[in-house]
Amino acid sequence: MKTCIIYHTRFGNNAALAEKLNELLLERGDVVSMHQMSDSKPSAIPEAELYIVGAPTQIGTLPLKASRFLKRLNPPEGSRYAVFFTHAEAESDVPEKVASIMEGNGAVSAAESLSISVKDLKGPLQDDWENRLKDWIGLL
């Protein structure tokens, strides 16, 4: 499957998730490209069958930079998306925000979002994140 990982990060937690995801998807035979939003442009994101979007929760929601980036994507018809996100508190509307943007762009949900908590405000990730990521990939 042609898969594109697009993520936003400030403290590196979503980068760690994206890198492990990249490794696991390559192992299963996907053709993967990985893009950090701050180092890329929406116009540089290649066409894919599956877009995996990762982002942190900041002030309860999706960071504005991520929202602006995702709104400018133009996924091909029939493409799917999935969301992983991190948070320090229980409440986050990141998966709903990303879903709304990606569906507005014409993509269809591939799976339930993956919610990973951080142990402190800036990380690290909860202890079982690698196993949870592996289980989640089985759904995609």
Ligand SMILES: Cc1cc2nc3c(=O)[nH]c(=O)nc-3n(C[C@H](O)[C@H](O)[C@H](O)COP(=O)(O)O)c2cc1C
């Ligand atoms: C200024 C700031 C605001 C934050 N606001 C929230 C928040 O409202 N809700 C929450 O669950 N986590 C919040 N966090 C924790 C972040 O979600 C956590 O640092 C993030 O998931 C780490 O992802 P990253 O390392 O990829 O940037 C906040 C962190 C910072 C530094």
